[in-house]
Amino acid sequence: TAPQSRLKSALGRLGPVGKFLDEMLERLAGGDDAKRLKIPQATGSIGAVGGQAFFIPLYELFLTYGGIFRLTFGPKSFLIVSDPAIAKHILRDNALGYSKGILAEILEFVMGKGLIPANYEVWKVRRKAIVPALHQKYVAKMIGLFGEASYSLCEKLDKAASDGEDVEMESLFSRLTLDIIGKAVFNYDFDSLTHDNGIIEAVYTVLREAEMRSTSPIPTWEIPIWKDISPRQKKANQALKLVNDTLDDLIAICKRMVEQEELQFHEEYVNEQDPSILHFLLASGDDVSSKQLRDDLMTLLIAGHETSAAVLTWTFYLLSKEPSIMSKLQDEVDSVLGDRLPTLEDMKKLKYTTRVINESLRLYPQPPVLIRRSLDDDILGGFPIKSGEDIFISVWNLHRSPKHWVDADCFNPERWPLDGPNPNEINQNFSYLPFGGGQRKCIGDMFATFETVVATAMLVRRFNFQMALGAPPVEMTTGATIHTTEGLLMTVTRRTRPPIIPKLETFTQIVNVDEPVALGE
Ligand code: HEM
DSSP, rough: OOOHHHHHHHTTTTHHHHHHHHHHHHHHHHHHHHHHHHHEEEEOOHHHHHHHHHHHHHHHHHHHHOOOEEETTTTTEEEEOOOOHHHHHHIITTTGGGTHHHHHHHHHHHTOTTTTTTTTTHHHHHHHHHHHOOHHHHHHHHHHHHHHHHHHHHHHHHHHHHHTEEEHHHHHHHHHHHHHHHHHOOOOOOOOOTTOOOHHHHHHHHHHHHHHHHHHHSOOOGSTTTHHHOOOHHHHHHHHHHHHHHHHEEEEEEHHHTOOOOOOOOTTOOOOOOOOOHHHHTTTTTOHHHHHHHHHHHHHHHHHHHHHHHHHHHHHHHHHHHHHHHHHHHHHHOOOOOOTOOOHHHHHHOOHHHHHHHHHHHHHHHSSEEEEEESSEETTTTTOOOOOOOEEEEEEHHOOTTTOOTTSSSSOOGSSTTTTOOOOOTTTTTTTOTTTGGOOOOOOHHHHHHHHHHHHHHHHEEEEEETTTOOOOEEEEEESEEEESSOOOOEEEOOOOOOOOOOOHHHHHHHHHSSSSOOOO
């Protein structure tokens, strides 16, 4: 009732005393005190969780124990949250009461104080500096880049189609999004779709190390002597050094460019030769140490790379199982794009393509779990919790909860009406969190949506995709994102109708360069 909620908010302003009184009130109102105050404790052993993607057994436990329960492994205990109202409280309403906890500890070695792991003080300053770099004109410009990179991938697939070779799509998507994010963030052309080199290998070594650390039960990298002699550690450290040195060089090059530049900085500033986020930050006069800048670039590189690759992987897996959805998608792409490369205008028109991505993100959220640690005592779902609790918000469970979704496990882009709003955490009241929510929400949501829409549209316009004969079964494993255990081996065939290959004139016009661009290799 209104008086009760006024009383609650007045108590909230009273600090710890208010919190205590609020708890007492909750107890009195609840009747069944003991039950209300004790978070359900899931029983089981670490053995039950090991061996498969860890968020899978958490789903079963959610069905048994409900929207919040405690899971204990020896001395360690975690709260698993699968309830939208509790997720909203942690991520948005009381966001200041939670830190990134274990995640920040694990990612420190690679991201330092970058935006994802950063504590509140650092985060506040850096978020304000970086978000303006992803303005509308920048994102529109990036659509040209998405088209160009996806075109490269199409050429590669075309060759495989004529050679009759099956292709492992997961690693190709990873290379596609690496090429995109390198250009988009610091104007570096990894060109990983066409060749391999030391820096690409170093990026992957660092990524795998970060993923290994986030899933390893024992932090071997902290054991004093072991960390210096282990070959894996040595390799990871060397790779990290190479990536860091490369980033330092790129920062230096960009600084020189900015110094020589005449262009005045303004809100929608984009340098045509180098539209990267790094260039925007340096041109804005952002006063930041080079270590912090490097941490920010590394964070953006990692945040924007594997996530988008995973979304494309699972989208194509889902599409391969649903030919009717695939043909509806191809119909839309054919009629909206014809033989052109996608533009910003097309993003509004590729409605079904966007719904396919929305639905793929529901079934395979990247990452499947968000990590937090309570900084103060709090009340979650009526249960008091202490400061220092490690919390996993299972987006996987939220997105597949039978309470919130009809046929939760079914891939059904039609569940989102074409003329309705783009689904997000606000209009779905935290039952759907593809990009998180609250103040730590993803800053690349628009970028990533357009990137995956452009890539999907360009690929399905030109090819049909089927699971290859004898392909290994597609199962899940997890690092920061959901990977397949043995890749996504597909047979790619050219579509015979309608005209598919983009015209060179349209292409050069869209990427906005004076010289014609050499297409393909
Ligand atoms: C944060 C998802 C692409 C940059 C997040 C979070 C999610 C997410 C769920 C919240 C993490 C948390 O609350 O703990 C995704 C998905 C993507 C994607 C699914 C692709 C489909 C990108 C891209 C960029 C990016 C392309 C950069 C260009 C970031 C950053 C944060 C973040 C910097 C941290 C924000 C902060 O703490 O203030 N992302 N992301 N992401 N994402 Fe993304």
